[in-house]
Amino acid sequence: MRPPILSVSNIEKSFGGIKAVRGVSFDVHKGEILGLIGPNGSGKSTLFNCILGQLVPDAGHVRVNGRNVSGMRPSELNRLGVGRTFQQLSVFPQMSVFDNIILAGQEHRGTMLLRLFGPADAGLAPEAERMISFFRLTHLRDTVAGSLSYGQQKLLDAAMAFMAGPALVLLDEPAGGVNLTMLAHLKERLIAYNAEHDTTFVVIEHTMEFVMSLYTRIIVLAEGAIIAEGTPDEIRSNQTVIDAYLGG
Numbered sequence: 001m002r003p004p005i006l007s008v009s010n011i012e013k014s015f016g017g018i019k020a021v022r023g024v025s026f027d028v029h030k031g032e033i034l035g036l037i038g039p040n041g042s043g044k045s046t047l048f049n050c051i052l053g054q055l056v057p058d059a060g061h062v063r064v065n066g067r068n069v070s071g072m073r074p075s076e077l078n079r080l081g082v083g084r085t086f087q088q089l090s091v092f093p094q095m096s097v098f099d100n101i102i103l104a105g106q107e108h109r110g111t112m113l114l115r116l117f118g119p120a121d122a123g124l125a126p127e128a129e130r131m132i133s134f135f136r137l138t139h140l141r142d143t144v145a146g147s148l149s150y151g152q153q154k155l156l157d158a159a160m161a162f163m164a165g166p167a168l169v170l171l172d173e174p175a176g177g178v179n180l181t182m183l184a185h186l187k188e189r190l191i192a193y194n195a196e197h198d199t200t201f202v203v204i205e206h207t208m209e210f211v212m213s214l215y216t217r218i219i220v221l222a223e224g225a226i227i228a229e230g231t232p233d234e235i236r237s238n239q240t241v242i243d244a245y246l247g248g
Ligand SMILES: Nc1ncnc2c1ncn2[C@@H]1O[C@H](COP(=O)(O)OP(=O)(O)OP(=O)(O)O)[C@@H](O)[C@H]1O
Pocket: 015, 018, 019, 020, 038, 039, 040, 041, 042, 043, 044, 045, 046, 047, 087
């Protein structure tokens, strides 16, 4: 049997006296769209940061396709086909949509030599054009990111993560603060990408639109620990989950 595309075991992370993540373990298999939900402050972003090398966990291991990637830098993970978005937008507001996407591609793929001596777009232009078209941003291709709506910027942010040519993408609240039309559009694009490329997603987002019809499986965190795991139907009617949200 193939190893899970992502395997997280016993991750722990504290900030001073606060135990943000307490012994979290889970596996994600190729092609899954896993939802990671939980009340504010339950440790979701910290867990992502431990998985992706932005933070060094106090304990635990992370494997991608069976390979131990604990301690790897985010750029090294990118090269293994792991993309991510942050909870906060990371687009460059003065640059055009196209240039933002090229820059993301260079970060993911380009070596320093390629950046210094290669073509200005490091040969990424065709892929960038494909990504712009896939996310239906063509009419905004030459617009500076700072003048897009917030929802359009979130979409651009997601498109940038896909420039890793990813096998696995972790998205931290990609639909936070966007309107319903944009939300439905993002969901539909993630489903399409998953169907076309068998790309695996782990998504932090508890909007009902995603919970009901995007996720193939859901993990619920509360106070840094997993309190439930199951299908959307199982999670929606799980009393422990309902209590955690009401108490949170
Ligand atoms: N850099 C940090 N320094 C100190 N404490 C932190 C830091 N990052 C997170 N925390 C704390 O760790 C806990 C988990 O925070 P985290 O941001 O991971 O939660 P979250 O589930 O992503 O919340 P939200 O839904 O609000 O995004 C919180 O108590 C938070 O205050």
